[in-house]
Amino acid sequence: NAGVTQTPKFQVLKTGQSMTLQCAQDMNHNSMYWYRQDPGMGLRLIYYSASEGTTDKGEVPNGYNVSRLNKREFSLRLESAAPSQTSVYFCASSETTSGGTGELFFGEGSRLTVL
């Protein structure tokens, strides 16, 4: 059981280049998330998708776009990368209960460096 799979695990970009981070989960979860992790700031939510066909902004959405391709896949795109987007990116998925989100299951992370 693979859980949440992210690709690529490492990427170096030049300022202005674009790229897409891919995420897939095999747990049949409704909700998926993209977080970024920076030292001393914990994890900050970029975008999330409560169900297939819906996406919503999180705390730090500027400079990013997302696509919920189907129930399994949720991609994050940087259209014009900036050094401020150097970070570790985590994808996560969860079931959604009536009271709110359940436990998040995380991928192993994607380390992105923008020069």
Next chain:
Amino acid sequence: AQSVTQPDIHITVSEGASLELRCNYSYGATPYLFWYVQSPGQGLQLLLKYFSGDTLVQGIKGFEAEFKRSQSSFNLRKPSVHWSDAAEYFCAVGGNKLVFGAGTILRVKS
């Protein structure tokens, strides 16, 4: 709006000593509360969670946490720390999405 405060950026404890990591939250309703642990270079692993019921919850690796509504706190405890517990610990509060604290880095002295 949801928010989580972990007041301690770093904590150092001796192996075998007890541990308490603090977490305070702000949330408008009864929260879902979580503690996650992250070892260097790894993803996040769930230690324990509180949804409702007994306010003292047990997790993996000998950890427990107590939900105190009056103090808006969800502190993580362990009676005796092992060197392998050295990691970064994150508290999170959830509604329709999880908000994480900034994390507490735990160092264990031998």
